Amino acid sequence: MAVAETIYHDVLILGSGIAGLRAAVEIKRKYGEKVNVGIISKVHLMRSHSVSAEGGTAAVLYPEEGDSFALHAWDTVKGADFLADQDVVWNFVKLMPTEILLLDHWGMPWSRRPDGKIAQRPFGGHSFPRATFAADKTGFYEMQTLYNKLLEYDGWERYDEWFITNIVVEDGAFRGVYAINLREGKLYLFKAKAAIIAMGGGGRLYHFTTYAHTVTGDAYAVAWRAGIPLKDIEFVQFHPTGLIPSGILISEGARGEGGYLINNKGERFMARYAPQKMELAPRDVVSRAMMTEIMEGRGFKHEESGLEYVLLDLRHLGEEKINERLPAIREIAIRYAGVDPVEEPIPVRPVAHYTMGGIRTDTFYKVLDVEGKWIRGLFAAGEAACASLHGANRLGTNSTAECLVSGRITGLLAAEYALKVSENDVKGPEPERTKKEEDWVWGFLKRESGIPSYEIRDNTRTIMGKYFYVFRDGDGMATGLAKIKEYRKLFREKVYVEDKERIYNTDLVAALETANILDVALAVASAALNRTESRGAHYRFDYPKRDDENWLKHTIITRYAEDDVSITYEPVRITTWLPIERKY
Ligand SMILES: Cc1cc2nc3c(=O)[nH]c(=O)nc-3n(C[C@H](O)[C@H](O)[C@H](O)COP(=O)(O)OP(=O)(O)OC[C@H]3O[C@@H](n4cnc5c(N)ncnc54)[C@H](O)[C@@H]3O)c2cc1C
The missing domain is CATH 3.50.50.60 (FAD/NAD(P)-binding domain)
Structure with a gap:
């Protein structure tokens, strides 16, 4: 065609x-x-x-x-x-x-x-x-x-x-x-x-x-x-306050208006991690603090989803301020977690953002x-x-x-x-390029059986959440990268689009989106594994320190072959401020 x-x-x-x-x-x-x-x-x-x-x-x-x-x-x-x-x-x-x-x-x-x-x-x-x-x-x-x-x-x-x-x-x-x-x-x-x-x-x-x-x-x-x-x-970036269990955002505006984060002992634990800025430290700092509280047993567990969390307390702001400044947050918490923030704290955990x-x-x-x-x-x-x-x-x-x-x-x-x-x-692409595109897009409809893209997509997301979340480490990321490559192969060889119609084919769109997720996952995982330091949102247990001597540089990652990448680095442009230790 x-x-x-x-x-x-x-x-x-x-x-x-x-x-x-x-x-x-x-x-x-x-x-x-x-x-x-x-x-x-x-x-x-x-x-x-x-x-x-x-x-x-x-x-x-x-x-x-x-x-x-x-x-x-x-x-x-x-x-x-x-x-x-x-x-x-x-x-x-x-x-x-x-x-x-x-x-x-x-x-x-x-x-x-x-x-x-x-x-x-x-x-x-x-x-x-x-x-x-x-x-x-x-x-x-x-x-x-x-x-x-x-x-x-x-x-x-x-x-x-x-x-x-x-x-x-x-x-x-x-x-x-x-x-x-x-x-x-x-x-x-x-x-x-x-x-x-x-x-x-x-x-x-x-x-x-x-x-x-x-x-x-x-x-x-x-x-x-x-x-x-x-x-x-x-x-x-993992935003500190994703609503349990859906992940819907509870805006940082809630902490901006004065909301507190508390653990299962009722402590405002940010005092231990960012004594000056408290809940208004940057997101990477707050997310790591929340996950540390959870990992050290000071969190809560949501029975149905198994997700662990801490609490965001807005009660002291009072109903009038919550209604005026955070009306959607109140509505979201009531609708999607059954919690009215005027009366109860909101369950939250770091969420991909x-x-x-x-x-x-x-x-x-x-x-x-x-x-x-x-x-x-x-x-x-x-x-x-x-x-x-x-x-x-x-x-x-x-x-x-x-x-x-x-x-x-x-x-x-x-x-x-x-x-x-x-x-x-204005030149268009070479005609062979257009033929290649048609073959790729409509080729998804040809396979008569196989694995639905939804399954491969879900598995990829699970891997991303497990190995490329707030805390990372080399072994985990290597395992994650290998899994992503496995899913990429599975996708190439077995992905199956059941709906064969051309008009409004959302099954085909899901397959194309899964192809995209798999490409980006490969890039994220490869670049993350290569960066052997902790900086900002990329925190590794095996390299817990920022390393300006070797890593004050940008990752440039390109597709090399189907599953292979090429990684180079380029310097950061520093015009005004040299790096110092980050304290909040
Ligand atoms: C819940 C939430 C709250 C946020 N709140 C804030 C905030 O208060 N302040 C702040 O600064 N940032 C906030 N952010 C981040 C910010 O909203 C986003 O980074 C920003 O809106 C992105 O805008 P964009 O125009 O780049 O892309 P988008 O708004 O995501 O638009 C992307 C466009 O590309 C189109 N598109 C994508 N893929 C395809 C395709 N294959 N084919 C055709 N079209 C395609 C989409 O249809 C869409 O039109 C928030 C993010 C979230 C998730």
Whole structure:
């Protein structure tokens, strides 16, 4: 079967989360109809995962009250355990305040202080209350505001419920994107002068995660298969407060508003681990403290799931404050754990929450190849990208913020690039590449029996949760990596898609997502095993210390052969602060 049709746009935006929408708005407000835009999303635009961001977006708004760019930059670099590139951090903190004000002008209902100014609250690892928020539904309102703004313009088109299977890079340039229109069951080729990969993170590499079921690491996998390097992909963030037993996020805003963590002795145990910041130490520190309490027998056990946990106590905040500042958290705890936080503490444990690493980019989110050269026409934004803002551990509220900043930068640069290139010069992939894509995608429907992708996916998640969680060690990770390779082989040889229809084939989508999970799992496991130190979210019992002499460097990992990877390293860009011991 031939590819049904080729679709052309000047700029393609892959993903419609905060990063993708912010990029689209930037292109439209700067260049209007001069640059035609296509936005592809595997779900309805407003179902992009960003709508679930809760707690806030970081920015320096009140220097006259004591905050500063230097303080925000320092908090970010220290939080990152010094693996952040400091030029990227400086750019970011300086661009952020404008983003908050732009959203405000475009209708964002920021929560307000009694004096009418935009309110901000404390967040982990930030030494000033700079989490700008709209109650505990910040991401939803940001998405809605960006979408409303975009509706003011013409010259863009949505492809909702189109599943991107691969992107193509040939001769050092972006050549195209393959996507299935799920409603039609047909594979299309998209050509464009430029593309922005804004396809989000990979939380669903794990069972216990805060992420939507759609967040399966597709961005990293399509880059990986196109030969694009991933950077620092071993650094996966475990947010301290995942609700037992579902993993739904209890926002750090709950601790920002004054919530305590307590163990089975009723102690506020953070006093032992971070006496100054207590519950508002960075996430890697709090997650390790919670798991230490649990491992030393001071936790609780959830009988049905077997999950061990500690408690998040909000009772002292009182009903009025909980209702005003944390209404969704109250609702989530009542609905999904049967616990009303006004009356009882909430059961929580560390949960897979964010991917610090991602597609290798330069400071301005241009995608780089193995040699560090820009892949012409290609950009990455949001959680998909790794410009090295978050290093080894992201601070809460810096992600939605990075989505805004990187969306704005990539939108602008992609549009400027597109305006310089003639449509006649846009080359698509070689015809054999398209034939290969069709064979791969529809080949899944040919096998008549075998193992469902769901089983392989579930087993992979179990391995990730067991060997690549808050605490890691060499033997465990080697076992985990071997298992991942075993599942990859099983997937290649036996995966079976029962539904043979082309139209809205969710069974096929699950198989494609499992392929993506397996590619990203291979990259995470290989990079993690290779890094013989503990830094930020990557903590190894067998190498418990940070090792700046040998490991103050970024991992660059690339696909070498089906199950083999190539790993190199590049220095961290240090412009302002040398590493010191991290204390909170
Ligand atoms: C519960 C929760 C709460 C959070 N709260 C906060 C917070 O308060 N503050 C903060 O800073 N950060 C927060 N984060 C992190 C933050 O929300 C995310 O990092 C951020 O929203 C990611 O946005 P994005 O635009 O990069 O990707 P997403 O919003 O995940 O969007 C990805 C897009 O790519 C599309 N896509 C993916 N794969 C494909 C494919 N194969 N084909 C087609 N389309 C595809 C999706 O459909 C979607 O449109 C939170 C995260 C979680 C899980």
